[in-house]
Amino acid sequence: MTSAQNAYRIRPTHKAHLRADAAWALFQILEHGHSSREIMPLVFERTPKAKDRAWLQESVFGVLRVLPRLQVYLRLLLEKPLKSQQKIIEHVIMLGMFQSAFMRTSSHAAVSETVEAVKVLKAPQLSGLVNAILRRFEREKIVEHEITQAHAKVNLPKWLFRTLSEAYPENIDSLCEQMNAKAPLFLRINLMEIGLPDYCELLNKAQIAHEIHPPRTVLIKQNVEIPSLPLYESGGFSVQDYAAQKSADLLQVQPGEVVLDACAAPGGKTGAIIEACPALGHIYAMDTDEHRQSKTRENLKRLNHTKRLKARLTIVNGDASDPASFSSLPLFDKILLDAPCTATGIIRKHPDIKWHRKASDVEAICQLQQKILANCWAQLKPGGVLLYATCSILPQENSQQITAFLASHSDASLLAIQGHEHDQQVGWQILPGEQNMDGFFYARLIKSL
Missing domain, CATH: 1.10.940.10 (NusB-like)
Incomplete structure (x- = not known):
């Protein structure tokens, strides 16, 4: 249980x-x-x-x-x-x-x-x-x-403050301030149900202050209860941070392609991929947590994606760290691996994370990420693209993880995220508060033919 x-x-x-x-x-x-x-x-x-x-x-x-x-x-x-x-x-x-x-x-x-x-x-x-x-x-x-005590001044556990101070010595003060701020509320508008201008008109009629971020994003600028927002029940939007919304854009799924969302629950990024490319060939949403997978089913049904895709959508109860979970699955053109992580990038949204994580967790999580990454890579077609993502800001889970993977897999190379990578930087590390986003990491890998 x-x-x-x-x-x-x-x-x-x-x-x-x-x-x-x-x-x-x-x-x-x-x-x-x-x-x-x-x-x-x-x-x-x-x-x-x-x-x-x-x-x-x-x-x-x-x-x-x-x-x-x-x-x-x-x-x-x-x-x-x-x-x-x-x-x-x-x-x-x-x-x-x-x-x-x-x-x-x-x-x-x-x-x-x-x-x-x-x-x-x-x-x-x-x-x-x-x-x-x-x-x-x-x-x-x-x-x-x-x-x-320095860590208490910024309201962080001692181990986390020490780790972040080593990783980000030049902006540790502003980073801690952002981690303790209140998180903004971003919506991803389901353009398969309603256009962005039309949805914003509904917000105007309801006198809900908001800010538009084309092509599909709205920032709600006042306190609201999510179910009270227009078109919640009918699938007009999903709550999803602006950083997390980048996943579908970076994966760049094309019509007819077969896609895996490897750690999918509760289905937010699965929905984003479908909305970014409704003509995809087939999408598989895998997760090991059956309780959270029930939320995936609920969310995709609310967004009307279950009815819309029908046989082109498969929800899989499987453990991506176990190669046996892939035995009945096809090879994939695109894979989104939103890997298990310490979630240190979303502490402002879930401040209890600070008190549930320990320094000893990091190594075990990195080992789990390594297993899942290797299994997903084996399931990727030659020429296919894997987008590695975490909601962490710890280098061990992000740039260091990808650097080690590239060193051990000769058929893997970086597909640069324009403007966010250079010789000294692997992947795109977003820190909490950048463009109002949560802390997030992306690295895009392409498999040689």
């Missing part, structure tokens, strides 16, 4: 209460290792009002973004760490401190509502402690306490 399936087996047992729900979400994410993508829907379903769901998102993600600072404050104010089932109250306290310091919540509201959350979470015996800590936080202006 996957972690996502496990997450959906748990539910909050306390009565619905915004601050208690936010603390419960933080507890599940930070203490039990669940991802925000798994946990947040469980608290949203208890929250009927859109403004309250927005508050939950801002509060939980906000705490995750500045967690090291809040932990410093907590250590100053809490004599002994709380243990066992009481541990969740530490998250209540950090939430209260975040409200007071970063959300401009009034001191009275931050204290009283946080204390009420303690009672809702069935720990009334700790309400006095929480009340005293938050009042002292305000009275002693703890938020002005100097943070001395």
